[in-house]
Amino acid sequence: MLLNEFLFLGAFLFSCGVYGVLARRNAVLVLMSIELILNAVNINLVAFGAFRNTPVGQVFALFVISIAAAEVGIGLAIVLLIYRNRRSIDISQLDVMRG
Amino acid sequence: MVAEQIAFGVTAFAMAVGAVRVVTTKNIVHAALWLMLVLAGVAANFILLAGEFVAVVQVLIYIGAITVLFLFGIMLTRAPIGRSADLDNDQRVASLVVGLLVFGLLASVLAKQFGRVHIHPGPVQRTSDIAQSIFTQYVVPFEAISIVLLAALVGAVVIARRD
Numbered sequence: 001m002l003l004n005e006f007l008f009l010g011a012f013l014f015s016c017g018v019y020g021v022l023a024r025r026n027a028v029l030v031l032m033s034i035e036l037i038l039n040a041v042n043i044n045l046v047a048f049g050a051f052r053n054t055p056v057g058q059v060f061a062l063f064v065i066s067i068a069a070a071e072v073g074i075g076l077a078i079v080l081l082i083y084r085n086r087r088s089i090d091i092s093q094l095d096v097m098r099g
Numbered sequence: 100m101v102a103e104q105i106a107f108g109v110t111a112f113a114m115a116v117g118a119v120r121v122v123t124t125k126n127i128v129h130a131a132l133w134l135m136l137v138l139a140g141v142a143a144n145f146i147l148l149a150g151e152f153v154a155v156v157q158v159l160i161y162i163g164a165i166t167v168l169f170l171f172g173i174m175l176t177r178a179p180i181g182r183s184a185d186l187d188n189d190q191r192v193a194s195l196v197v198g199l200l201v202f203g204l205l206a207s208v209l210a211k212q213f214g215r216v217h218i219h220p221g222p223v224q225r226t227s228d229i230a231q232s233i234f235t236q237y238v239v240p241f242e243a244i245s246i247v248l249l250a251a252l253v254g255a256v257v258i259a260r261r262d
Contacts, residue, residue, distance in 0.1 A: 001100075001103055001104065001107065001147070001217065001218055001220075002215070002216065002217060002218070003213050003216045003217065003218045004209055004210065004213050004214065004216065005107060005111070006144065006148070006218075007209045007213060008206060008209060009111050009114065009115075009144070011201075011202055011205035011206055011209060012115055012118065012202060013114065013118050013137070014201065014202075014205065015198045015199070015201045015202035015205070016118040016119060016121065016122050016198065017118075017122070018194075018197060018198050018201050019122050019194050019195060019197070019198035020121065020122035022190060022193070022194035022197060022198075023122065023187050023188060023190060023191045023194035023195070024122065024186060024187060024188070025185060025186055025187055025188045026127060026178060026186050027176075028127065028169060028172045028173055028176065028178065029122075029127060029130055029186060031169070031172075032121055032130055032131065032134050032169060033121070033122055035134065035138075035161075035165065036118055036121060036122075036134070036137065039137065039138065039141045039161075042141065042153075042157075043141060043144055043145075046144075046145055046148050046150050046153060047148055047218065049148075049150070049224075050148040050149055050150070050218050050220045050224075051216070051218045053221055055224050055228045055229045055231075055232045056232060056236075057150075058150045058152065058153045058224060058229050059229060059232050059233055059237055061145075061150075061153050062152075062153060062156060062229070062233070063237075063240060063241075063244055065153075065156060065157065065160055065161070066160075066244050066247075066248060067244070067247065068161075068165070069160055069164065069165060069248070070247055070248050070251035070252075071251075072165050072168055072169075073168070073251055073252065073255040074251050074254055074255050074258070076168060076169075076171075076172040076255075077254070077255040077256075077258040077259040078258060079172060079176060080172070080175055080176065080258075080259050081258055081259060083175070083176040083177075084261070089176050089178070090185075092188045
């Protein structure tokens with residue numbers, strides 16, 4: 001298999017995630033797009049690990065997975081707090097800190 | 100080799116469709132379910148790359164836990180369960196341009212740098228090899244990650260607590 005197949009797939013997932021983060025209004029959907037980005041990174045890490053025939057790529061992918069779990073937990077807690085305070089999770093309305 | 104190519108083609112197509120649907124669908128629950136398809140495809144790719152342990156972890160943590168967490172988040176924020184028109188903001192065109200530019204940049208760099216590089220996933224990377232690597236060379240990041248997870252869990256409880 002070509003290394004580039006996996007890298008292109010990762011790049012495509014990453015681009016979809018970037019589009020979702022920028023274009024989505026609902027905070028939960030933005031978190032889902034961030035998951036797409038992190039999975040693209042994981043594909044790249046494991047692909048390079050297989051390319052160099054070392055387990056280190058998978059080790060780093062496991063680190064990324066655990067960080068992603070922590071990120072989703074904190075992110076959803078923040079989203080719940082925002083919903084409780086403002087009755088809405090539309091992130092385009094969260095402009096209190098706009099200068 | 101051909102079987103691997105076919106398997107990769109099928110999963111890559113399903114993942115591409117799923118990723119596009121995650122960021123374009125009008126139904127927020129469907130977005131979570133399409134995300135589940137993409138995560139399953141990522142696990143299949145890990146299998147193709149001979150990483151069985153990380154594939155199992157992907158299924159357990161992402162498909163098993165994080166998707167359920169997303170569905171709980173959708174439920175608790177009383178998001179519209181059916182179709183809704185206001186899931187996107189008014190920057191869709193600009194976002195599409197940015198996404199395409201990112202993909203074009205990455206694709207050109209990757210095509211130039213790794214044009215015909217082949218990978219030959221050897222024998223399956225055994226779990227014991229990964230454990231050996233984690234608990235010798237990367238033991239300090241591993242311990243740091245456990246502290247981070249503990250802090251994140253306590254922090255999530257504190258943030259979401261109602262008082």
